[in-house]
Amino acid sequence: xxxxxxxxxxxxxxxxxxxxxxxxxxxxxxxxxxxxxxxxxxxxxxxxxxxxxxxxxxxxxxxxxxxxxxxxxxxxxxxxxxxxxxxxxxxxxxxxxxxxxxxxxxxxxxxxxxxxxxxxxxxxxxxxxxxxxxxxxxxxxxxxxxxxxxxxxxxxxxxxxxxxxxxxxxxxxxxxxxxxxxxxxxxxxxxxxxxxxxxxxxxxxxxxxxxxxxxxxxxxxxxxxxxxxxxxxxxxxxxxxxxxxxxxxxxxxxxxxxxxxxxxxxxxxxxxxxxxxxxxxxxxxxxxxxxxxxxxxxxxxxxxxxxxxxxxxxxxxxxxxxxxxxxxxxxxxxxxxx
Numbered sequence: 363x364x365x366x367x368x369x370x371x372x373x374x375x376x377x378x379x380x381x382x383x384x385x386x387x388x389x390x391x392x393x394x395x396x397x398x399x400x401x402x403x404x405x406x407x408x409x410x411x412x413x414x415x416x417x418x419x420x421x422x423x424x425x426x427x428x429x430x431x432x433x434x435x436x437x438x439x440x441x442x443x444x445x446x447x448x449x450x451x452x453x454x455x456x457x458x459x460x461x462x463x464x465x466x467x468x469x470x471x472x473x474x475x476x477x478x479x480x481x482x483x484x485x486x487x488x489x490x491x492x493x494x495x496x497x498x499x500x501x502x503x504x505x506x507x508x509x510x511x512x513x514x515x516x517x518x519x520x521x522x523x524x525x526x527x528x529x530x531x532x533x534x535x536x537x538x539x540x541x542x543x544x545x546x547x548x549x550x551x552x553x554x555x556x557x558x559x560x561x562x563x564x565x566x567x568x569x570x571x572x573x574x575x576x577x578x579x580x581x582x583x584x585x586x587x588x589x590x591x592x593x594x595x596x597x598x599x600x601x602x603x604x605x606x607x608x609x610x611x612x613x614x615x616x617x618x619x620x621x622x623x624x625x626x627x628x629x630x631x632x633x634x635x636x637x638x639x640x641x642x643x644x645x646x647x648x649x650x651x652x653x654x655x656x657x658x659x660x661x662x663x664x665x666x667x668x669x670x671x672x673x674x675x676x677x678x679x680x681x682x683x684x685x686x687x688x689x690x691x692x693x694x695x696x697x698x699x700x
Contacts, residue, residue, distance in 0.1 A: 391611035391658035392603035397670030405462035415695035421686040445636040494531040521559035527552020546638035554586025593622030643683035
């Protein structure tokens with residue numbers, strides 16, 4: 363009788379271990395997506411994770427539609443504008459936290475701090491720079507895991523972007539000196555609207571290879587206090603990662619996306635003064651490609667600490683009107699699970 367009980371217990375244990383081994387696992391370097399992808403993974407009941415990301419994005423040169431054009435193309439007498447930007451580097455610091463009250467649900471919160479500079483030239487040959495910085499919109503969401511089996515996982519994200527970022531940033535320009543004036547749409551820190559953020563993520567793992575795909579959208583609601591709303595965002599991210607070692611993986615990523623035009627007009631802005639104040643010059647379709655790596659501490663005192671890095675470049679950009687071209691985007695991040 364005891365032998366039969368032991369045999370049953372052994373068989374049950376083997377089944378449990380087999381099921382665990384057959385699940386998609388986060389406990390490997392490619393268990394998380396490239397560091398630029400948000401909401402890519404969930405946690406088990408009671409687990410907590412803290413994260414920090416730094417992102418640098420540079421915009422330089424002009425596109426009219428999908429064609430690169432000289433700055434003079436956007437200025438009088440070739441166009442209606444008196445001023446055009448020539449470059450805009452942006453730095454963003456992001457702090458995030460994740461907590462799983464159950465195996466099915468993971469709660470997420472994120473705050474960020476942005477700083478931007480925009481260099482300009484005028485139709486008269488002058489130049490100047492404007493700056494803005496501050497805390498951006500706060501994001502809260504929940505991830506729901508539909509299944510995790512056969513080394514595959516599917517989960518959804520439902521979130522809210524809270525308008526904590528400023529839409530009233532000001533700086534001095536040559537035309538306003540010594541007074542400050544409100545800055546155009548790209549130099550504002552927040553959206554000014556309560557926005558829905560939705561995503562669906564599929565994950566698949568093999569022995570030394572993993573794949574992920576995520577569809578994501580940001581849907582703007584209403585108009586803000588300055589009588590406009592930013593465009594909705596849509597994107598599909600696909601990535602492949604190779605586990606080179608127990609602590610190292612390399613990834614490649616392709617993103618296809620679209621951003622709608624700004625709706626409404628801030629009545630304080632003059633759309634004929636600078637191209638960034640004209641909402642006709644907003645919205646685009648694009649494709650980006652990124653290469654990165656993840657370092658993962660799978661044992662020792664730093665167990666479950668991750669370092670991720672990714673560098674991304676545009677494949678194509680087709681813009682409404684005339685806008686600055688997005689160039690390189692660099693993302694570096696730390697993640698620590700408890």
